[in-house]
Structure formats: C-alpha cells, structure tokens
Amino acid sequence: MNSVGSAVMLAGAVSSLVLGVLITAHHLTSARRRSRREREAQRLRPLVFRLLSDPGVLPELVALDRRAWAAVEPTVISLLGNVSGAAREPLVDLLTHRGVLDSARRGLRARRARVRVEAVHVVGLLRSREDLPRVVSLMRDSRPEVRVAAARTLGGLADARGARPLLGGLSCSRPVPPHVVAHSLLALGTAAHPVIVDALRHPHATVRAVAAEVLGFGGVVAAFPLLVRLLREDAELPVRLAALRALARTGTPATAAVLIGFVGRGSPDELRIAAAEALGALGDPAAADTLGFLLAEEPHRLAHNASRSLLRLGDHGRDILARVAGGSLGPAAAVHAIEALAWNQITHERLAAAARGHT
Amino acid sequence: MILNAVEVAGLAAACYFLLINCSYLVFLSVAAVEFAREGRHKPFLAVDELYAGPLTNAVSVLMPAYNEEAGIVEAVRAMLALRYPVFEVVVIDDGSTDETFAQLEAEFQLVSLPAVVSDELPRRGVVRSVHVPAVRAIPLVVVRQENGGKTRALNTGLCLARHPLVCMVDADSILDPDALMSVARPFLDDPFRVVAAGGAVRVANGCRVVAGRLVDVRMPRRLLPAIQAVEYLRVFLLGRTAWSRFNGLLVISGAFGLFRRDVVMAVGGLDPDCMSEDAELVVRIHRRMRDEGQDYRIVFVAEPVSWTEVPDTALVLGRQRKRWNRGLAEILLKHRRMIGNPKYGVVGLFTLPYHMLFELITPLAEFVAALVLVFGLTTGAITLSFAVSLSATAYGFAFLISVFALTVEEYSFRRYHRWADLGMALLAALAENIGYRQRTARWRMWGVWAALRRSERLWGVMPRRGFDVPTPPGGKRP
Amino acid sequence: MTAVVIAEDDADIRDLLVFKLIQDGFDVTAVGDGPAALDAVATECPDLVILDVMMPGMSGLDVCQRLRSEQATKNLPVILLTARAQEADIESGFGVGADDYVTKPFSPRELLSRVHAVLARVGQ
Numbered sequence: 001m002n003s004v005g006s007a008v009m010l011a012g013a014v015s016s017l018v019l020g021v022l023i024t025a026h027h028l029t030s031a032r033r034r035s036r037r038e039r040e041a042q043r044l045r046p047l048v049f050r051l052l053s054d055p056g057v058l059p060e061l062v063a064l065d066r067r068a069w070a071a072v073e074p075t076v077i078s079l080l081g082n083v084s085g086a087a088r089e090p091l092v093d094l095l096t097h098r099g100v101l102d103s104a105r106r107g108l109r110a111r112r113a114r115v116r117v118e119a120v121h122v123v124g125l126l127r128s129r130e131d132l133p134r135v136v137s138l139m140r141d142s143r144p145e146v147r148v149a150a151a152r153t154l155g156g157l158a159d160a161r162g163a164r165p166l167l168g169g170l171s172c173s174r175p176v177p178p179h180v181v182a183h184s185l186l187a188l189g190t191a192a193h194p195v196i197v198d199a200l201r202h203p204h205a206t207v208r209a210v211a212a213e214v215l216g217f218g219g220v221v222a223a224f225p226l227l228v229r230l231l232r233e234d235a236e237l238p239v240r241l242a243a244l245r246a247l248a249r250t251g252t253p254a255t256a257a258v259l260i261g262f263v264g265r266g267s268p269d270e271l272r273i274a275a276a277e278a279l280g281a282l283g284d285p286a287a288a289d290t291l292g293f294l295l296a297e298e299p300h301r302l303a304h305n306a307s308r309s310l311l312r313l314g315d316h317g318r319d320i321l322a323r324v325a326g327g328s329l330g331p332a333a334a335v336h337a338i339e340a341l342a343w344n345q346i347t348h349e350r351l352a353a354a355a356r357g358h359t
Numbered sequence: 360m361i362l363n364a365v366e367v368a369g370l371a372a373a374c375y376f377l378l379i380n381c382s383y384l385v386f387l388s389v390a391a392v393e394f395a396r397e398g399r400h401k402p403f404l405a406v407d408e409l410y411a412g413p414l415t416n417a418v419s420v421l422m423p424a425y426n427e428e429a430g431i432v433e434a435v436r437a438m439l440a441l442r443y444p445v446f447e448v449v450v451i452d453d454g455s456t457d458e459t460f461a462q463l464e465a466e467f468q469l470v471s472l473p474a475v476v477s478d479e480l481p482r483r484g485v486v487r488s489v490h491v492p493a494v495r496a497i498p499l500v501v502v503r504q505e506n507g508g509k510t511r512a513l514n515t516g517l518c519l520a521r522h523p524l525v526c527m528v529d530a531d532s533i534l535d536p537d538a539l540m541s542v543a544r545p546f547l548d549d550p551f552r553v554v555a556a557g558g559a560v561r562v563a564n565g566c567r568v569v570a571g572r573l574v575d576v577r578m579p580r581r582l583l584p585a586i587q588a589v590e591y592l593r594v595f596l597l598g599r600t601a602w603s604r605f606n607g608l609l610v611i612s613g614a615f616g617l618f619r620r621d622v623v624m625a626v627g628g629l630d631p632d633c634m635s636e637d638a639e640l641v642v643r644i645h646r647r648m649r650d651e652g653q654d655y656r657i658v659f660v661a662e663p664v665s666w667t668e669v670p671d672t673a674l675v676l677g678r679q680r681k682r683w684n685r686g687l688a689e690i691l692l693k694h695r696r697m698i699g700n701p702k703y704g705v706v707g708l709f710t711l712p713y714h715m716l717f718e719l720i721t722p723l724a725e726f727v728a729a730l731v732l733v734f735g736l737t738t739g740a741i742t743l744s745f746a747v748s749l750s751a752t753a754y755g756f757a758f759l760i761s762v763f764a765l766t767v768e769e770y771s772f773r774r775y776h777r778w779a780d781l782g783m784a785l786l787a788a789l790a791e792n793i794g795y796r797q798r799t800a801r802w803r804m805w806g807v808w809a810a811l812r813r814s815e816r817l818w819g820v821m822p823r824r825g826f827d828v829p830t831p832p833g834g835k836r837p
Numbered sequence: 838m839t840a841v842v843i844a845e846d847d848a849d850i851r852d853l854l855v856f857k858l859i860q861d862g863f864d865v866t867a868v869g870d871g872p873a874a875l876d877a878v879a880t881e882c883p884d885l886v887i888l889d890v891m892m893p894g895m896s897g898l899d900v901c902q903r904l905r906s907e908q909a910t911k912n913l914p915v916i917l918l919t920a921r922a923q924e925a926d927i928e929s930g931f932g933v934g935a936d937d938y939v940t941k942p943f944s945p946r947e948l949l950s951r952v953h954a955v956l957a958r959v960g961q
Binding site: 022024031 | 396415470472473474475477478479491492493494495496547548549550551744747748751755756758759762763765766769770773776778781785
C-alpha cells in the first residue's frame with residue numbers, strides 16, 4: 001500500500017515538473033520566435049507593398065529563404081484578401097512562384113484536416129478554378145471544418161458550377177451551415193440563378209429556404225411566381241419566412257399586394273410580423289390602410305412593425321398614424337402611433353443635425 | 360474507537376478528492392484534445408469576411424445598470440464599439456440613485472421616446488421612460504425602470520430588444536472587441552439547433568484598461584485575486600468545454616451570454632426569485648427543450664471574451680461565494696425532478712448529479728479533510744504517512760490539475776506574455792491549497808445552509824465600481 | 838505637404854496605405870484605433886482622414902461623428918474604409934458625414950484617386 005502510494009505521489013510530482021518544463025519551454029521559444037519573425041516581417045513588408053505596383057521586385061521575393069518567407073507570407077495572404085483590381089495579380093504571381101499553389105494542391109489530399117482546411121482556403125484565395133472538382137469533392141469531407149472551408153472556397157472561385165454542390169451540401173448527411181452556403185451562392189452571381197431557382201422545388205426545407213433567401217438579393221424577377229407559391233403553400237414556416245423576405249427585397253410592384261394577404265389573422269404570427277415590416281420596406285402607399293388596422297392587433301411586435309412601416313409610406317402613412325394617435329382605433333393602438341410619430345421627429349432631427357454638421 | 364472514526368473520515372475524504380480530481384483530469388484532457396484538434400492558430404481564416412454577408416443575425420446587447428455612474432459611459436461606449444455588423448445596445452437603468460442616467464443623457468444627448476414596452480414577460484420591471492440619442496444615429500436605447508433588481512431589469516431589456524439574438528452583459532465587464540463575433544459564431548454555424556452560447560470569463564485585476572478596453576493582459580499582482588485568476592482559468596478550461604462537448608453545459612456566465620430571444624421569451628424570461636438567474640435560465644432552457652423533445656445545442660466558446668474584476672478582499676469574496684453556492688443549491692432544489700431523470704439526457708443523468716456531488720458537497724469534504732489533518736495529527740489519531748497521502752490526493756493532485764490548466768492555456772491561448780505572470784500563476788496555484796480552499800469551503804457551506812433554510816436574502820446592494828475607484832466589486836460567477 | 842491621418846486596426850493594410858500615400862508624396866500618420874485617431878487629428882491637423890469602420894475601442898463611424906461635431910474639424914474630409922459592403926452601412930457612413938466610402942477588398946490605386954478627388958473637391 002505504502003509503496004504504491006509513494007509511486008503515485010512520485011508520478012504526480014514528476015508530471016507537475018514535466019508540465020512546468022513544457023510551459024517554460026513554450027514560453028521561451030514562442031516569444032523568441034515571435035520577435036524574430038516580427039523583425040523579419042518589418043524589414044520585408046515594404047518589398048511586398050512595392051510589388052503591388054512594381055512587378056520588378058518579384059524575383060527578389062521569390063528568392064527569399066524559407067525563414068524570411070515564413071515571416072512575410074501572412075502579410076501576402078492578408079493583402080490578397082483585402083486588395084482588388086490590378087494589385088491582386090502580382091500577389092497571385094508571387095504565391096504561384098513560391099510554390100504555394102502547388103503545395104496547396106497537394107494539401108487538398110492531406111491526411112490532417114487542418115492542412116486540408118488551409119489548402120482549400122489558399123486555392124480559393126488564388127481563385128484557381130481548375131481545382132474546382134477537387135474542392136467539390138471536399139464538400140463531402142468527413143470533417144465539418146473542411147466542408148465549411150470548401151463551401152467558402154466555392155464562393156471565392158465564383159464559378160457557377162459550384163452552385164449545385166453548394167446546395168447539395170445542405171441536404172446531405174454531412175451538412176454545411178446554411179449561412180456559409182448562402183454567402184457563397186451570393187458570390188456566384190447571376191450565372192448560378194437557374195440552378196438556385198430550381199432549388200426552390202427541392203424536397204429538403206433547408207435547401208428551399210436558402211435558395212429563396214439568396215434569390216432575394218439577386219432581384220430575380222423570374223423567381224417571383226415560385227416565391228409567391230412558397231410563401232402561400234410551403235409546409236415549413238422558415239421557408240415561408242425566407243420567401244417573404246426575398247419578395248420584400250425584390251420589390252416588384254405586385255409584391256405589396258401579395259404581402260398584404262399575409263398580415264391577417266389567418267397567418268402565423270411570425271409571418272404577420274415579418275410581412276408588416278416588409279410592407280414598410282416596399283414603400284407602397286396602397287398598404288397604408290391595412291397597416292393602420294394592425295396597430296390595434298396583438299402581438300406587440302406586429303403593431304410595432306406596422307407603426308414603423310407606416311412612417312415609410314409618405315404622407316398617407318403619417319396621416320393614418322396621426323388619426324390613430326388621436327384615438328380612432330382605441331388607446332392600445334394610439335400609443336403605438338404616438339411612439340412612431342415621436343420616432344419620426346427624432347430621426348428627422350438627426351438627419352438635420354448631420355446635414356448641418358456636414359456643410 | 361475515536362481513532363477509527365477519524366481514520367475512516369480521512370479515508371472517505373481522500374477517496375472523494377481522488378474522484379473529483381480524476382474527473383477534473385478527464386475534463387481537462389477532453390478540453391486539451393478539443394483545442395488541439397481545432398487548432399487555435401488560424402492565420403488564413405478572416406473572421407471579418409465571414410460576417411460581411413447580409414445574412415448575419417443581428418444582436419441586442421442588454422446591459423442592466425444600478426448606480427454605475429463611475430464607469431457607465433465608458434462601458435456603453437466600449438459596447439457600441441464591438442466589432443459586429445448589426446447590433447443595438449439596450450441599457451436598463453434599474454432605478455439608480457446616483458448620476459448613472461444623467462451621465463448617459465449628457466454623453467449621448469438622450470431624448471425621451473414614448474415607447475410602448477411589450478408585456479410579453481409579466482415579471483419585467485416597471486418602466487418609467489425610454490430614451491434614445493437625439494442627434495447622432497447611434498443604435499442605443501436607455502430604459503429607466505423602478506428599482507426591481509438585475510433580473511427584472513434584464514426582463515425589461517428582453518421585452519424591448521428588437522433583434523433575434525440577445526446578449527446579456529454586465530456593465531462592469533470589459534469585453535474583447537471580438538466578443539460578439541466569437542460567441543455568435545455557433546449560431547451561424549448551426550442556426551437551427553443552437554439556442555444559447557457563452558464565452559470564457561477571465562480576471563481583469565492587474566490588467567491595464569484604457570477607455571473600457573483591455574490593452575495589456577497581466578496576472579493580478581496580489582495573491583487573492585491571482586488565485587481567482589487561476590481558478591477561473593481552470594473552471595472554464597476544465598468544466599465548460601467538456602460539458603459543452605457533450606451538450607450538458609449548465610452555466611452560461613451572466614457576464615457574457617448570447618441567447619435566441621424567442622427561446623428565452625418562450626420559457627418566460629429570467630426568474631427574479633432565483634439568486635443565480637443566469638444559470639437557472641440555462642437549466643430551464645434545457646428542461647423545456649428536452650420536455651418538447653427538441654434537438655438543440657447550448658454551446659460554450661473557449662475564447663476569452665469577457666474580463667471581470669474579482670473581489671480582492673476576503674469579505675467581499677465570502678459574500679460572493681456564499682451567494683453562488685446558494686444560487687446553485689436553489690437551482691438544484693427547484694429542478695430536483697430533473698436530477699437522475701433519463702428524460703433529461705446528459706443534463707439529468709450527469710451534469711446535475713455531478714454539480715450536486717462535486718460542487719455542493721465539496722465544502723463539506725474540504726472541511727472534513729482539514730479537520731482530520733489538524734485534529735488527527737495533533738492527537739496522533741492518524742499516522743504521518745496517512746496525513747501525507749490525504750494531502751497529496753486533496754491538495755497535491757489539485758495543484759497538478761492547475762498546472763495542467765496553465766499548460767493548456769499557454770499552448771492554446773497564450774494571453775499572458777510575461778515571465779512574472781507565469782511565476783505568479785504558479786505561486787497562486789500552490790497558494791490556493793493553503794488557506795484559500797478552506798476559507799471558501801466555509802462560505803460555500805453557509806450558502807447551501809441559507810438556501811436550505813430559505814432565509815432572507817442578504818446580498819443587498821452589489822458593490823460595483825468604475826475601474827479607478829478603489830472599492831471592491833461583487834464579481835460574477837465564472 | 839498634404840497631411841493624412843490613417844486609422845486602421847489591421848497592421849498589414851495600415852502599412853500598405855502608409856506606403857502608398859508616402860509614395861504619392863503625402864505626409865502620413867498612422868494609428869490603430871479610434872481614440873488614437875482623434876489624438877492624431879488634434880496634434881497633426883491633417884488635410885484628410887482615412888478611417889476603418891470596424892475598429893476595436895471606437896468605430897470609424899463614431900470617430901467621424903466626433904470630428905463633425907467639433908468646430909475645428911467640422912469640415913475635415915473623411916474617407917471611410919470597411920469590409921462591409923452593405924447599403925445600410927453606406928447610408929450610415931454618409932449619415933455621419935463621411936465624404937467618401939471605400940469597401941474592402943479595395944484597389945489601392947482607386948483609393949488614391951479618391952483621396953485626390955476628395956481633396957480637389959474641398960480645395961475648390
């Protein structure tokens with residue numbers, strides 16, 4: 001018993017010591033490495049900046065030794081994500097010459113997930129479209145972080161061929177977060193729209209919702225009837241809400257007339273609330289009367305959104321608010337109208353103050 | 360006979376500590392593996408880009424304030440400067456008797472707005488007035504309510520919040536500029552399941568703070584807060600990460616928690632009758648979700664997002680620990696039907712029983728161990744070698760755990776850059792076992808006792824302060 | 838010489854801007870956050886300020902509003918720089934009285950031409 005006890009205690013003491021040594025070693029080396037790297041980076045960054053307008057310095061950067069390159073590579077990568085136009089080309093050239101693209105290509109097949117993530121990210125930054133098939137296959141990777149990185153890269157590559165695999169990433173057994181897919185789909189531009197419009201009929205609710213959401217930003221008139229149908233008939237509330245938001249953003253003249261049909265008591269509260277808000281964004285004065293009546297309705301947020309939307313419908317909207325504030329729909333509606341009118345006053349004064357400050 | 364009883368008590372305490380420390384070791388290993396897998400160094404991933412899209416969830420930051428004139432303006436300004444695409448700040452002035460509101464009014468040129476506050480939560484505060492900036496288009500709302508406590512203030516804020524996510528923060532916390540981005544990320548990555556997320560809280564004592572912003576991270580220079588700094592580090596690294604991994608997270612710190620507003624409203628907001636209202640809310644959400652058979656996640660983000668001033672006197676620390684353990688006891692009492700109930704999954708079968716066994720009862724074991732050591736050695740009731748074994752399992756092992764936690768911190772976050780900080784941390788890890796643990800055990804025991812007797816609450820006014828005034832604050836549950 | 842103050846928290850982008858502006862003959866002061874930008878404006882009395890919108894401590898919009906609200910800097914030209922290409926941001930950017938707006942990723946050459954354009958407009 002006693003000898004076992006001492007052995008355990010010794011083990012504990014030794015592990016404490018080992019951990020202490022580990023901390024010290026890490027503290028020592030990382031501080032040293034960091035300061036050395038910072039010095040190198042400071043020295044070499046002007047060279048990178050010069051490269052943006054003067055390709056003549058390319059050979060000098062290509063010839064850097066490994067340590068110097070390690071110090072300056074993060075700057076190159078960060079600039080690549082932040083500059084556009086003619087400044088991009090020399091950076092891409094530099095990374096290609098340094099073999100970064102080749103090693104990223106190898107990295108796409110690496111065993112360690114982290115290497116795959118970084119590799120697929122670099123492929124996206126360099127917009128290497130020829131690697132698209134391999135990136136698509138990574139959308140099915142067993143590790144979620146790799147799938148997310150692949151989905152982002154499909155957006156970065158801005159190739160319409162990426163649309164189908166991106167949407168597929170929403171409904172398979174190894175899913176990709178909807179916001180990542182939506183973000184990337186937006187980056188694909190109009191060429192991807194036919195595929196996205198098709199996805200409005202997909203059996204999986206998430207696919208329909210994301211497709212609807214994305215089409216709202218493209219202003220796709222062709223999708224209008226389908227979006228209206230989703231708003232009317234879809235079994236899933238998130239899909240109906242997405243369709244509603246999309247319709248509110250596309251804003252064709254017919255939209256307000258459609259949305260007015262969803263603020264009534266027959267619709268779920270979430271839909272009524274969103275529709276009341278959207279009618280303000282659309283700015284069609286024809287909605288004003290309906291919105292006015294909503295001020296007397298529950299829930300609170302419905303009346304609130306309706307009152308703020310009325311402010312955006314011009315004189316007619318403000319007239320209605322003034323009448324409701326006077327008590328035409330009862331006291332519960334009046335307080336919402338009074339709040340909206342006060343808010344209107346404040347925003348006007350803010351604008352006036354900004355204008356004064358500017359001139 | 361007496362000798363025997365002492366030895367049995369000592370043995371029981373030793374077994375208890377062996378078990379608890381082994382569980383810590385398991386937790387810490389889970390966290391270490393998790394961190395190593397994730398890889399904290401992601402030079403290639405630009406967070407900004409991720410949030411640049413139009414699809415990000417907007418956040419309402421709720422900030423209750425009571426007599427915070429010293430730091431309120433700085434706190435609000437820091438909050439407004441968080442890096443996040445769309446958010447608003449709702450300050451709830453809980454009937455302050457000092458210049459809290461006047462300070463805000465002057466700084467942000469507030470005017471009153473006859474706003475209609477919804478009655479979705481019956482237990483919100485009684486609203487006196489709502490104010491918004493008159494001149495500049497700052498997303499700020501200040502509500503004044505009759506004094507009703509922090510919990511009612513938060514409920515008022517929940518009613519006024521416009522955005523789908525709500526973030527509850529303390530006015531005297533210092534937030535990392537990327538705090539919202541880090542903690543909102545789980546909601547983006549898994550939007551259908553994630554209902555709440557919390558981040559790690561660290562100790563601000565000793566750090567340099569300029570204009571509500573942390574500019575230099577340092578260990579506290581005094582021992583009492585330094586011990587708490589190591590304690591916070593360990594609690595967050597050990598417990599939370601591992602519990603979150605198995606979806607059994609019980610506490611999201613009131614100092615920084617992000618929730619889906621609709622879910623919080625559906626469970627009825629915060630409970631003003633609970634002392635640890637933040638933890639109670641999380642338990643209630645777990646309960647509701649499991650009752651409804653929903654697939655959900657409550658996530659802990661290990662990134663340090665919030666820095667809080669901890670008590671630097673034994674008096675305030677004592678009050679705080681008493682309050683915490685009382686809060687925990689109240690929660691376990693209130694939700695006792697969940698304990699051991701397989702219907703509540705990991706929370707019912709593991710988290711709650713674990714907290715009962717290893718949080719609530721720990722002070723008793725501490726007390727027994729100390730008693731056995733002192734009494735046993737002076738009377739010769741136990742042998743020296745037995746005393747050494749007991750100390751090793753209770754204190755030596757705990758020290759090892761702390762050093763392990765410090766190692767994980769050094770490799771994954773590395774927020775402390777100086778050798779002096781490292782030294783202080785190690786010293787604190789050692790000193791924690793001598794005096795500190797025994798004293799906090801006493802306070803914690805009182806807390807449980809108070810909860811059982813349901814005696815009158817005596818937390819009264821939480822002493823808070825700005826960062827330049829030398830009165831001790833109340834501090835937050837880590 | 839025309840003086841410019843730059844506030845940008847990303848060191849790589851900040852240094853790039855400094856490099857480009859110096860190359861173009863400007864006298865440049867660069868800082869990493871909002872409060873430092875206000876200090877720099879007070880001490881350097883620049884002819885133009887470039888502000889990143891998302892900065893820790895105090896956002897670029899905040900700094901801009903601050904500059905507008907003070908007599909001495911009421912008319913100081915401001916260009917905002919941001920990663921967020923959203924209508925609402927551009928609105929709030931002009932709402933606080935910015936003279937121009939550049940979204941990231943940006944073309945350094947385009948930014949420079951905007952700097953010149955804003956200065957020319959003010960000089961008229």
